[in-house]
Amino acid sequence: MDFTFNFYSIILIFCGAVTLFLSYHVYRKEGGAVRFFGIMMLSNAIWALAYGFELATSVLQHAKFFINIEYIGIATLPLNWFLFCLKLSGKEKWYKNKYNLGLLLFFPIVTILLVWTNEYHNLHYKYYYMDLTGDFPMVHIMPGISYQLFTVYFYTLLAIGSYLLIVKFRKADRIYKKQNYSIIIAAMIPWATNIVYLLGFRPLGNLDLTPFAFIATICLISIGIYRFKLFDILPVAREKVLELMQDGFIVLDTRYRVIDYNLAFKKYIPSAGDSKIIGKHITDLLPDQQSLVDFLNNNCSGKMEMSIQLKNTILDTEADIRFLNENQLSSEAIIIKLQDLTALREEALRSKTQADELQRLNHLKDRIFSIIAHDLRGPLVNLSEVLKMTSSGQISNEEFKTLSPALSKDILYTTDLLENILHWSRSQLKGHGINKEYFDLKSLVVNEVTYHLPSAVSKKIGIVQDVFPGALVYADMLMIQIVIRNILNNAIKFCNENCEITLNAVYKDHFIQLCISDNGIGMSRDIISKLFSGENLSTRGTMNEKGTGLGLVVCKDFMERNGGKLTVTSEVGKGSSFYISIPVEKEELSD
Template sequence: MDFTFNLYAIVLIFFGALALLLSYYIYKKEGGAVRIFGLLMLSSAIWSLGYGFELASPILEQAKFFVNIEYLGISTIPLNWLLFCLKLSGKERWYKQKINISIQVAIAIIVTLVVWTNDLHHLHFKGFHMDTTGEFPMFALEMGPFYWIFTIYFYVLLGIGSYLLITTFRKSDPIYKKQNYSIIIAAFIPWVANLAYFFGFRPFGDLDITPFSFIITVFLISISIYRFKLFDILPVAREKALELMQDGFAILDSKNRIIDYNSAFRKYLLDFKENKIMGAQIELLFPDQQKLLVLINERQSGKIELKVQNSAGSFDLEAEIKTLNQNHLKLNSEAVIIKLQDLTALREEALKSKAQTEELQQLNQLKDRIFSIIAHDLRGPLINLSEIIKMTSDDMITIEEFKVLAPTLSRDISYTTDLLDNILHWSRSQLKGYGINKVFFDLKSMLVNEINYHLPVAKAKNVQIIQDVFPGEMVYADRLMIQIVVRNILNNAIKFCNENCKIHITAVYKTDGFIELCIEDNGIGMSESVLKKMFNGEGASTRGTMNEKGTGLGLVICKEFIEKNDGKLIVKSEIGKGSSFYIYLPVDVK
């Protein structure tokens, strides 16, 4: 190839090569918006290098070759600029929602192919020749229809990107002023250069100064990256951080006007339109909060509680006021930061935490109670049984004496068995992997089995059990759990009945989808305080009317098992009149 280098060509080639190296360095080292800027710099470098070698080409075919190279950069510049501006302004979601990037890439490819195949159709360039009237030969073009279509597309994408930058930086804080100015100025340089060339203002003849302007643009932004730490402190990063905060924040200027705020702050305001909040007086936003206004007007730091109400609801807030004490002698010139924290959620969390703490304490008390029972009540009967068996084997007691002790041993063994059953069932229910096997079953058949199980003990005290449940009453629950509940309640009823007492069992269907199973006795009854302690597992086991032992766990297990089956247990008792246990069981799948 033959080249005739001139000053313009040398400048473009030099800075194009420098931009090419910088684009590789930036793309490999950085991420996010900086990486996209590296692609933008690459497109500009290709355009600059191609145009530089075009200006140095005295031969038409050689110049055409470098024009084709230029369009690798020209066709991708608007796309990379748009992506860069979207990323910088925090509009990445537009990639999928509003702007189909695959279509933009396809357009860039189509433009390049149309230019490369222009000799076949002349849609992009109607004609071209070498202009030798100037200081050096230049490639002169006559624009075709596709050129003007691409030019409109080029300006639209550049315009969208520039608009995003302006709107984003207009709302940003003054601390970003220098970097904002540098980017906005850099964005408008190619606009001015290209529009001047487009409308015929060409101080250098047919020389297109747009590639030069893009070189200036990318180098200005490069300076911003490393001079102002452009992408280390992004306005959009600050905005995203504020929007993610659940607390409301607002900044007031010296005249008590809103100059910045986040969406959480807007939630607690009266029904103001969003576009009227910025610049509004704080007195208009919180007209009834005199204590807050006094702190702000006097520039006093502190905390106060507020109650605000709007269409979104009522809020209990804690307002924290902080003044920016830049000049203690001019209090009225100080800015104010307002932080609003929603106490409603905090109070709910506190109540929830308190309830969890109380529940944990109850579980710990119950655990201690179980260990105490295991250590004392379970160990005692087993030791007694072991000693009597040993004495019998050593012929230390006679058969007649053993028969006298047998009823006591039988009661101890029965008590120990019930205790172990209750501890086992309760422990299994606490395991996370323990499943509940809900099925439909006949309530009457289950009750008959449990009554038959307790008949020997009931007959020993001459207690009559009357069962008045119709067959076919179906409930939906875990049969084993309900069986354990009924067994414990019947056992308690017999235990606290005197001789010749009655236990009456009924079942009634309720219209709310439950069957009410009632086990009622006319025994000695329980006081309300004793009943409450027994439900919590706090009370000591109470002996029955014939000195029968209790575990103190029965009602705890009953209540928990019923609730696990979406039911409810209600107990009514009065000393001297007896107790009534109401068990509500679902009749259908919940």
């Protein structure tokens, strides 16, 4: 091909090459809306380069070849502009619909095919020829129906995209005015240029100035991106970030009027129903906050606390106030972040409660290890020593019989202690399940009374049970058995001779309440307050029986795991009553 380069072709080829290089750089380095801008630059580069070579040739057939290449850029440029505007204005969900995107792609693809096959149907160009009357040869075209339809498509996408930008930037505050102006002016240039060309006002003959106009558009948008940092503080990105924040943000001018805010700010406004926030004075939105105004008058950044009276509550709020200096976006803006301290204080209280609970559990753990190291080891060592002395003949059979009651008590104590430790430890294991089932409470009580009868008889204590037959409860039977066994054992332990222990049950609000009462020595209020915490030191029984203080901790834990409750009343010298509330049906059916 022979080319005769002129001023316009050289300008187009140079600008097209630079735009092609920049499109690759932008697409590779950036993301989001800037990536669509890079694709739009590629379309413009193809158009500009091909049109530059078209203007440099005088052979119609060669010009036709470059026109076919041009339309790859011409047909995709309005589409890429439209996608760029959708992304920039936060409407990207629209083109993510495959049907909408397919409709958009249909027109450029059909247009390119019609241009490439125009000689068979003349739908896009009725005819075209090489006009030699100007300063240099240029192709003169007569548009066809396809050309006109594509022009409508071209202008429709340009119009909708420009409208989205104008609407979006009109709502943005003055912080972004330089970026806004660069985008809006850039959007208007191709409009004006192409309309003038189509209306027939052509000072340069058949020369189409539209690709030059798009080059100017890309230059202006590039200035917005890299000079004014358009996408570093993009309003769309700003809004998405701020609206996701739980804290309220508000931007004021020097007269303390609102110029921007996020949705979370509305929850701090007493008159939340008022939708007019922009332009209002801060005291109109947050009345009775003179301390805030005084803080603002000091012109110093910092934090302050204030209480905001809402309709049904009072918000304890921390205001973080920042005056933007001249090295930032604007020297005429004040940013206030409002943070609800109520939730933070509740979280702090929750953390303190958890820390206290952890400390209590650590104390209980240390207590258990101490019991294992001392109380559990002592009786076993004594038993071992007595057996060794009996085996070696140091103790006679008569002496062994004298010691056997004390050894029997030690073994019974050790067995109960070990059982409580094992059951409690097992219940604390993560993932340990509870085997709830329906069972007859009376049968369980009768078995436990029978089990403890020898101990009660030895102290001349009477046990009376009055649990009605057929009393079905829904719980883990083994756990309830351990609870009843521990409480019965304690009742016998703290009863004097000729005392009486009674067991009776009543139905009460979806629970059967089993009461185990005695008329023993009773407990003081101070002991009752520590009874279920593991803090209470074990006290010996009326006949010097040993205890650990761990059994009732296990009982309370087991009752809570079964959806029940364990309470106690007692009076010194008059006895104690333990109330065991056991569910009678499954939890999902209970109140």
